[in-house]
Amino acid sequence: MKSLENLRAQELSLIGSYFQPGTRVLEIGGGNGYQASLLHALGATVKSIDVAQRPVDRQTFFPVDIYDGRTIPSADDSFDVVFSSNVLEHIQDIDGMMAEIHRVLKVGGVALHILPTPVWRFWTIVAHYVYLIIRVFGLRRPVASGHVPSLREKMQRSGLWATVMRVLVAGPHGEYPSATSELWYYSRTRWLRVFRKNSFHVVQSSPSGIFYTGFTIMPSLSISARQRLARILGSSTFIYVLRKV
Numbered sequence: 001m002k003s004l005e006n007l008r009a010q011e012l013s014l015i016g017s018y019f020q021p022g023t024r025v026l027e028i029g030g031g032n033g034y035q036a037s038l039l040h041a042l043g044a045t046v047k048s049i050d051v052a053q054r055p056v057d058r059q060t061f062f063p064v065d066i067y068d069g070r071t072i073p074s075a076d077d078s079f080d081v082v083f084s085s086n087v088l089e090h091i092q093d094i095d096g097m098m099a100e101i102h103r104v105l106k107v108g109g110v111a112l113h114i115l116p117t118p119v120w121r122f123w124t125i126v127a128h129y130v131y132l133i134i135r136v137f138g139l140r141r142p143v144a145s146g147h148v149p150s151l152r153e154k155m156q157r158s159g160l161w162a163t164v165m166r167v168l169v170a171g172p173h174g175e176y177p178s179a180t181s182e183l184w185y186y187s188r189t190r191w192l193r194v195f196r197k198n199s200f201h202v203v204q205s206s207p208s209g210i211f212y213t214g215f216t217i218m219p220s221l222s223i224s225a226r227q228r229l230a231r232i233l234g235s236s237t238f239i240y241v242l243r244k245v
Contacts, residue, residue, distance in 0.1 A: 003219035005034055008085060010223050011114050011208050011237060012038055018081055018110055018241075019044040026072070026079045026104060028097075029054075029087030033062030039083070047074065072100045079104055085114040086237070089174030089186065098198035102244055111200060111242040114208070115191060116173070118183045119234035124214035125179050128170040131215045173214060188238055200242035207235030 012035055019025060021043030027036050030048030039046045040062060048062060051069040067073050070093065082101045091097045101111055170179045184190060188205055195202055211229035213236070230236070 003216050006223065007210065007212055007226075008035055009038060010210060011085065011239070014208060014239060015112050015241070016042060018112060023080045024078065025081045025083055026074065028072075028082065028084040028101075029090070030062070030064035032060050033064045035083075035085055036064070037061035044081075047079075049073070070096060070100070072104050074104045076103050077106045080106055080109050082109070082111045084112075086116060088113055088115055089176075089182075092175045094194060095198060098194065098200070102199055105244045107244060109244045110203070111240075111244070113240045113242070114237050115240065116186050117188075117207070117235060117238050118186050119211075120213065120236035121173070121179065121182045121186050123211075123233065123236075124173070125170045127213040127215040127217060130217055191238070191240060195240065195242055199245055201245045202240065203243050204239070204241035206239055208237040208239055209235055210237065212236050 019039050019042045023044045025039055025044045025046045027039065027046060027048040028050075030036050030050045031054060033048055036046045036048035046062070048064045049067045049072065050064050052066045065073070069091070082105055088094060088097070105111060172179050172182055174182065174185070176182050176185045192202055192205065207230070209227050209230050210223065211226045211233050
């Protein structure tokens with residue numbers, strides 16, 4: 001997971017100026033608390049929340065409160081900043097979540113969201129088949145960006161036929177019909193529509209300038225090398241800075 005943590009730290013560094021000492025921050029989808037620990041180190045006052053069903057790592061970096069995935073357990077106008085990293089694509093009722101974020105943000109508060117791009121989606125589809133080749137031929141197993149369930153876990157959760165299809169055909173990453181449909185759902189155009197529809201002013205929407213896939217085939221690749229790749233292949237994430245209106 002060290003490779004993934006390095007990527008997340010680099011993405012977070014691009015918006016570090018929003019987390020001044022004393023800033024009240026809500027992180028949605030805290031996972032193992034790694035990014036919350038970085039925000040805390042900057043001097044921000046951090047509340048991190050996530051659902052109980054999230055994959056749990058052995059190591060936790062910062063306390064993460066469990067919530068129901070719908071209603072944020074905080075009062076209105078509680079936070080200066082709401083932050084999420086690669087989370088919104090996993091939320092089924094996105095309008096409901098946007099309303100909750102709007103509710104808990106102070107007037108003039110900022111929402112910061114890091115989200116995968118169509119570039120990430122396309123190259124992760126390609127990496128899915130590279131991953132299969134590596135597994136079939138018993139080569140070195142790539143490190144996945146996130147939890148990769150075992151075959152037994154997949155069969156218990158989805159059944160034999162669905163598992164076979166998921167192996168042969170790259171499946172969706174988030175709450176969308178298919179991997180190919182996510183080429184649209186992850187687009188900047190689509191996300192800007194979602195944010196504006198839900199009463200947020202888009203202050204900034206910019207590429208992170210880092211390239212990676214859902215399967216980090218070369219986990220030791222440096223951040224500078226990934227930045228060079230992003231100039232050729234495109235950025236894997238976009239950063240959205242929103243102001244509550």
